[in-house]
Amino acid sequence: MKNVIELLKKAEGINGWRVTESATKSYELFFVHEALETVRSTDTVDTEVTVYVEHDGFLGDSGFNVYRSMTDEDIAKKIATAAKRAGLVYNQPYVLPEKAEFKAELKSDMNDIGNFADYAQKIADAVFNAKAPAGGSINALEVFVYKKTLHVINSNGLDKEQVGYSAFVEAIPTFTTEKLSVEIYESMRFTDLNAEKIAKEIAEKLADTKARYEAKKPTTPMTVNVLLRPHEIGQLMSDIAYDLNYTSVYMRANLRKVGEDIQEGGNGDKIDLTMCAVVEGSDASRYFDADGTKLTDTKLIEGGVVKANYGGHRFGQYLGVKEPSGNLPCKVLGKGTLTEKELEKEPYLECVALSGLQVDLYNDYIGGEIRTAYYCDGKKKTPVTGVTMSAKLSDVLKTMRLYDDCDVNGSYKGPTRMLMKNVTVL
Incomplete structure (x- = not known):
């Protein structure tokens, strides 16, 4: 991010800028039935730049993404191109958020854990512990544990960063007989692990899946x-x-x-x-x-x-x-x-x-x-x-x-x- 900001400060023809950096670390589990098929970790950074240009009594803006493979020369060209495009945008003038510094973590029971693998496995265990009717099962399960950092800096001296932890669960509750198999998609997002609540929600969805198999269209409105x-x-x-x-x-x-x-x-x-x-x-x-x-x-x-x-x-x-x-x-x-x-x-x-x-x-x-x-x-x-x-x-x-x-x-x-x-x- 530092080199991008230095290039923006040197750039001609722009009147303001904003740089947004989104960093995501994840630990991911992929199950087929109850068998763990794939484990994956990711570490990604997305950087988005917006430039602002004053012209003809208006304020134009244009943005682009910065990739790790880009050189300083590549970024400088992107800035120049964005400045030209911003000159074609006719927004009413406004002032970017003023100078402020801030850094904090959002509350979660994951803030102090060192091992995302154990946390992800506890989530999976909670899903598979859900009570299922005869014929009911979890056909597929995906568990994602995230640490996300959002960092925003602008030309008015604003510099803010926040860190958040969360989990995302995707499950396919299924009800199967000799004749037919039906599924319902279920997803959950949360910042604190409550195994009992997870198991209860999945059990409800398993029951709902059976109901979907048994459901009939009413004969009258x-x-x-x-x-x-x-x-x-x-x-x-x-x-x-x-x-x-x-x-x-x-x-x-x-x-x-x-x-x-x-x-x-x-x-x-x-x-x-x-x-x-x-x-x-x-x-x-x-x-x-x-x-x-x-x-x-x-x-x-x-x-x-x-x-x-x-x-x-x-x-x-x-x-x-x-x-x-x-x-x-x-x-x-x-x-x-x-x-x-x-x-x-x-x-x-x-x-x-x-x-x-x-x-x-x-x-x-x-x-x-x-x-x-x-x-x-x-x-x-x-x-x-x-x-x-x-x-x-x-x-x-x-x-x-x-x-x-x-x-x-x-x-x-x-x-x-x-x-x-x-x-x-x-």
Whole structure:
């Protein structure tokens, strides 16, 4: 990185620059069934350079990647080419984040371990210890343990570095009979090892895989309450949050404004949504964003009412925000009041696997293809497949109910279930 910075300082025709270095060390295990097939370690460094050029009252930018094989002459040519390209970009002027120095590690139980191999094996053991139904097994498993270092330096004197540890698991739970074999893809990301939780989640997926094998398409359409799991709840909250991003506001593409009630006075659980920098257990946690901007937790929605916007340094400046929040990576949704006992008072459809939750704020739509679900009538669970769901998003937000217990799933922390009322299922 040092030689790149020296070349940038000497370069003519540029008015600013940013260098981002992402270093990743990994230890990886690859299993077929329970047999360890491959062990791999990696050590990579990715360096990205962005140059800024003032011209005609605008600020242009252009970037390129630096590779280890490149000579100083190669890099100098890349800088010159990027400067020319930046002259063709017409962004409104803004100031890069100011001088600041920072260096820290994100909290994880991996911070002080010296042997990633033992840690990775403990994860694999937890997966294989999961209780499986007869005919159920783990067809394939991949375990990745990471140490990631992000270093951002810019021409305004900013120099920040953060180190994070995390694990990523990909598993293929499978249910097999003499006639057929079905699979479900499962992935997990975390920063702290909880073997019991891993085994429990894998056991649930193994049971879901058997249910997928047994599932039948309902003979008639229905209007029913639909229960979503954390992955889909997180997706919905991401869509709602992005509408409140500085970028959406500046482009006049946002649907909701500060002060508006997105639940329109409904009688469901109220949305309390906060964008956060750090959430314990989430591998998405950061102290600063790609620009080097310090991240500041921001409550976007309280009691269903929009309280603030959030976003990156550039668009925050365009909107006149004195201290932009930065591009916050994590979503925290407040818990609700729904209990399992209350849930079971009415029939509902619990989604296990979707092709992808589809949310369209502007057309007031939420839906998706349901690959596997359980129809629960209070007496038994019946696996179903081959259906799609659809509803008006505004109606869902008015009446939605949230579980009273929370967990972390990727960049989302919040209720483990969300109930949507009166959804059309075909």
